[in-house]
Every structure is written in structure tokens, then in C-alpha cells.
Amino acid sequence: MSVGEVEVGERSGWLSCAGCRQLVYGKRWTRNLGVCPFCQHHGRLTARARIAGLVDPGSFAEITAPEGAVDPLGFVDSMPYPQRLARARGATGEREAVVGGTAMVDGHPVALAVMDFRFLGGSLGTGTGELITRVAEEALARAVPVLLVPASGGARMQEGILSLLQMAKVSQALDRLHEAGLLVVSIVTDPTYGGVAASFATQADVILAEPGARLGFAGPRVIRDTIGQELPLGFQTAEFLREHGLVDLVVDRSRLPEVVGRLLAAAGRTPRAARGHGPVGAAAPAPRPLERPGRPGTDAWAVVQRARALDRPTVRDYAGRICDWFLELHGDRLGADSATVVGGLARIGDRHVVLVGTQKGHSTREVLATNFGMAGPEGYRKAIRLFSLAEKLRLPVVTLVDTPGAYPGLDAERHGQAHTIAASILRLVGLRTPVVSVITGEGGSGGALALAVADRTFMLSNAVYSVISPEGCAAILWSAQDAPRAAAALRLTAPDLLDLGVIDGVVPEPDGGAQRDPDGTAVRLRRTIEDALAALDGVDVQEVVARRRARLRAIGAPGEAAVRPPDGTVPDGERPSVGHLVGQVAR
Ligand SMILES: [Zn+2]
Numbered sequence: 001m002s003v004g005e006v007e008v009g010e011r012s013g014w015l016s017c018a019g020c021r022q023l024v025y026g027k028r029w030t031r032n033l034g035v036c037p038f039c040q041h042h043g044r045l046t047a048r049a050r051i052a053g054l055v056d057p058g059s060f061a062e063i064t065a066p067e068g069a070v071d072p073l074g075f076v077d078s079m080p081y082p083q084r085l086a087r088a089r090g091a092t093g094e095r096e097a098v099v100g101g102t103a104m105v106d107g108h109p110v111a112l113a114v115m116d117f118r119f120l121g122g123s124l125g126t127g128t129g130e131l132i133t134r135v136a137e138e139a140l141a142r143a144v145p146v147l148l149v150p151a152s153g154g155a156r157m158q159e160g161i162l163s164l165l166q167m168a169k170v171s172q173a174l175d176r177l178h179e180a181g182l183l184v185v186s187i188v189t190d191p192t193y194g195g196v197a198a199s200f201a202t203q204a205d206v207i208l209a210e211p212g213a214r215l216g217f218a219g220p221r222v223i224r225d226t227i228g229q230e231l232p233l234g235f236q237t238a239e240f241l242r243e244h245g246l247v248d249l250v251v252d253r254s255r256l257p258e259v260v261g262r263l264l265a266a267a268g269r270t271p272r273a274a275r276g277h278g279p280v281g282a283a284a285p286a287p288r289p290l291e292r293p294g295r296p297g298t299d300a301w302a303v304v305q306r307a308r309a310l311d312r313p314t315v316r317d318y319a320g321r322i323c324d325w326f327l328e329l330h331g332d333r334l335g336a337d338s339a340t341v342v343g344g345l346a347r348i349g350d351r352h353v354v355l356v357g358t359q360k361g362h363s364t365r366e367v368l369a370t371n372f373g374m375a376g377p378e379g380y381r382k383a384i385r386l387f388s389l390a391e392k393l394r395l396p397v398v399t400l401v402d403t404p405g406a407y408p409g410l411d412a413e414r415h416g417q418a419h420t421i422a423a424s425i426l427r428l429v430g431l432r433t434p435v436v437s438v439i440t441g442e443g444g445s446g447g448a449l450a451l452a453v454a455d456r457t458f459m460l461s462n463a464v465y466s467v468i469s470p471e472g473c474a475a476i477l478w479s480a481q482d483a484p485r486a487a488a489a490l491r492l493t494a495p496d497l498l499d500l501g502v503i504d505g506v507v508p509e510p511d512g513g514a515q516r517d518p519d520g521t522a523v524r525l526r527r528t529i530e531d532a533l534a535a536l537d538g539v540d541v542q543e544v545v546a547r548r549r550a551r552l553r554a555i556g557a558p559g560e561a562a563v564r565p566p567d568g569t570v571p572d573g574e575r576p577s578v579g580h581l582v583g584q585v586a587r
Helices: 026-031 049-056 079-091 126-142 157-164 168-178 220-229 239-245 253-267 300-306 315-322 365-371 377-393 410-414 417-429 446-453 470-477 480-490 494-499 518-536 541-554 577-587
Strands: 014-017 024-026 061-063 096-105 107-116 146-149 183-189 206-211 325-329 341-348 351-356 399-401 435-443 458-459 462-466 504-509
Touching: 024 026, 026 096, 049 096, 049 107, 049 146, 049 253, 061 126, 079 157, 079 577, 096 126, 107 253, 126 157, 126 168, 146 365, 157 168, 168 183, 168 577, 183 253, 206 239, 206 253, 239 417, 239 518, 253 325, 253 341, 300 462, 300 470, 300 480, 315 351, 315 399, 315 518, 325 399, 341 377, 341 494, 341 518, 351 377, 351 446, 351 518, 377 417, 377 446, 399 410, 399 446, 410 417, 417 446, 435 446, 435 518, 458 494, 458 518, 462 494, 470 480, 494 504, 504 518
Parallel strands: 107 146, 146 183, 183 206, 351 399, 399 435, 435 458, 435 462, 458 504
Antiparallel strands: 014 024, 061 096, 096 107, 325 341, 341 351
């Protein structure tokens, strides 16, 4: 904690920036929302200055709580606790370490609780916990999202065990919001430690953090004294936490209203009957006829090459084209953020969706960063987290899949690669919201399926979807040079999968592949997704899940699949069954 940290309310005169020690004129500091114009250090704000900079002007209506027992323990340190409390009240003009109320942010209603670090170090006393709980209850009563802005050293010693239990009291209030499908967002500010960090600050669906803000359970000094080691540079800062998958986004203070506004927009109740809560079997618009492309001279191996082309549009390329906006969220909340699995909230036309995809990249640097599109467990954990967020907010899920497969590696195995793929499949199978998936490039094995269990599945016309790579198959059954033969045998092209009843349609690409016309391909991709989502509008969510399970139940079941031979490219006797191949791989 920097000594001489500037706490910003209305200021005049000159201030010394705690980040760079430069002098900043007070009015400029205030105008700049307490951010240093020289080094972008985000100075501390009072709760009211924070609220003023965050909510729509004139929209804040304060919520107060009646005073409970002021000094439940009769605590005395260098002075009696009531005296300490009175001093804090006098110095800050606040009754507690938090200010709560309702407001609008970017035009969206929200209930918010903002902590004030000046008040006894933002400690979580019974009064603090009571007010935050009341804010959450108000959010529940009004069916609006809640926004929490922590700034705290932890629990309040002077209130003993009652202070500790505020963590659980606020948690139960947030749990009710989670149960009711109401979005909880927190904005981590500097510093956020102890009981606040270990409860509501990190119980949010989306955790934003200001640049440089520190969050942790134990403070750096305690850790250093305990383990006797120097801590890495930037330890516990927002940037460090973001890199380690513990916060979603680091957001400059000036951009917070915009980012929070998008989150609230996505979580808002739209008039759309859909949201999976319409009447059972409500009339859905008839889907457009499925594309049934011919297969003139389809050479499976050539399609495999096209699916893998380095200049083929990536998930990020498509996200930028099919979404009106895409707010990427980060992290598995367990210690890592995958560069391969990307996802977040997005708007496509008049719908908000959760978009998740596997990213490859175009340059050597990019493909190395994403392991050539092969995700590790942290990627699937991130996906699962986002699927659950979609379910909670009743937003449809759209997945774009382009992966050679899950990453084969020591760390991936150690951290449960198989377990997370399994968990992702299981999550999608029963996810109580519509899911639309498109294989945009390579759909490689379990690593692809983990994101591709859906109500509607599509492929781009040069995409492939297979239980194993042609090379892997050839090496096991024949020899490494026989990959083209294996590619044909596996029936992995889009028309093949349409025939096999595995996918619902094919999104056409121009001659030479999607890279020849990414914009045009994206237009067709977006239309396919929008049509598929429209067909699921108004269908009761239980019915959506029941149909999804029935679809999956029917795959490969006797008398269900009408499999046609692939134009005689593989003699029947030679066609290996999927079960046979799986057996081979498992060995
Ligand atoms: Zn500075």
C-alpha cells in the first residue's frame, strides 16, 4: 500500500501521484476520475466519487440500513470501538464502509454497493455486511443485476466473529441472486483483501478489475513473512490475476460505465419471448432448407488441407464480423487463462449470446500462443464457466470450433484434460438454454466435441469433423503415408456428416475457401446462426434439453441413422467403424 496515497473526492490545489510522484493539479485529477494523466495510476476514490463516475447522472437513490448493535463485543484497543467508529464517521461523513443504492448505468437499472477504504480500511463490519445484503435483496426484489465495488483490508477485528460471518451473510444474499438468474458483477479496486476478497468480491459472475488493483486473501507482507520468499513482480495485481485466470477483465476507470453497460444489456430482460421460457412447443419459424451441396470431385484430403490453412479466418476473425459487439471474458477462475478457448458475451442482431470458440491464429507467434488451436483443461474450464453463465442469464450459446484436438501434454494430463472434456460435454448435454455450434475449420476429436454438443450443429463447407486426424488413423491402421486414404475412409467432410445425420447444415464457402472472402462467409455464418436460434425461440427450455438428449440418443442407434455410402470411395468391407477406431486409439 503506497504511503501518501491520494484519496479523491473534490480536490483543489496540487496532489502528488502515488504512482509516479508527479504533481497533478487537483481539478485535473478530479476531472480525470482520479487517474494520473502521466502514469495512468488509478488512485483511490471515495465511495461517492466512485458512484458519481460510474452511474448515469441523477440516477442514484441511496439505500440505508438502520443501526444495529454498535459495539457487540465491547471491544477496546487503543480506544473503545464506539469512539473509533465515531472518528471514522466524522472523518468520512459516511455511516459505514459502504454506500449502497439503486441507479442506472448506461441506461440499465442496477443495485450497487460501493466500499469506501477511508472508513476503517474498508473493513467488513456488521453494518457493512447488512447494507450490502440489503442492496442484494433490493436487486432481488426489483429483479435487476447487482454491482459490487469492493475496497477492503478484510474483516473488522473489533466486531470479532460477527464480522467474519458477514462473509457468509452476504454470500447467502448473492446465492439468491444466482438462483434467480440475476447478474452479479464486481469491480475490484485497490486494495481488496481478506474476507471481502474471499466472499462477495469474487462470487460475481463477472469480475472486472481496475489497472493495478490488488486482490488477495493474505497480504503480500504476511505471505513474505510466512514463506520467506520474494514475491514475483506485480504479484496480486489485476494484471497478474487476469493472466492467471482469476479476473475477467482489467478495465480502465474511464471505460467502466461502457463495459458495465454491456454486461447489464446482455443480462437485461428483453421482450423476446424466447429466453427458453415460452410456452411448450410454441410455434417456431420454420428453418430454411438445409444446404445440401453436391460433392463434385470432393477430395477429402484436399478439404483437410483447406480446413487447416493458416490464412483461414479464425474464431476471432468471425467474432469481429458476426457480432455487433463481443465482450471477451477471461479465465477459468482456478489459476489459468486459455489463449485457445476464447469466449464472452456478444450481441448478434437483436439477441445477446454467449460466444465460445477455439482460436488458432495466422502467424507463427499466434499459433504458438494458442498451441495451434489445441486447448488445455483451463480452456475447457473457461468454456464450462461461460456455458453456466449463459444458462444463468438464459442466453443462448454459440460455439465456433476449429481445433485439431485437445492439447496432448504433461501439464494438460496432470490438470485433468480428460476430466474437463468430459465435464464440458456433460454440461452441454443438459444445459438449460439453446446451443448452436459451427465447425469452422478442424473439428478434431474429443477436444472439438467438448464444445460442439448442440441443438443445431453446422459446418463450413471446407471444415472437417473427425474422431481422429487422418494422419493418426493412417499411422494406426496402415502407414503414415496413407493419410489421404484415411481422410476419405473417415468420412469427415461436411457433406459426409450431413449424410451421417451428425450435422444439420453446411455453410457454403467461396471457391478456394473462406479466406478468399471472410466477409461474405461471415454473412452466411451469421445468417445460419440467427436462423438456428430463431428456430429455438419460444421453445420451453425443458423441451430444448429433452430434444437435445433425444438427438444424441439417436446417433448410431439401430434403425435410426440412414447412412449412405460415400460415392464408393471406400469399399464397404474396408470401412472401419467408429468404435473400432476408438478402440485403436485407446490402446
Ligand atoms: Zn502518476
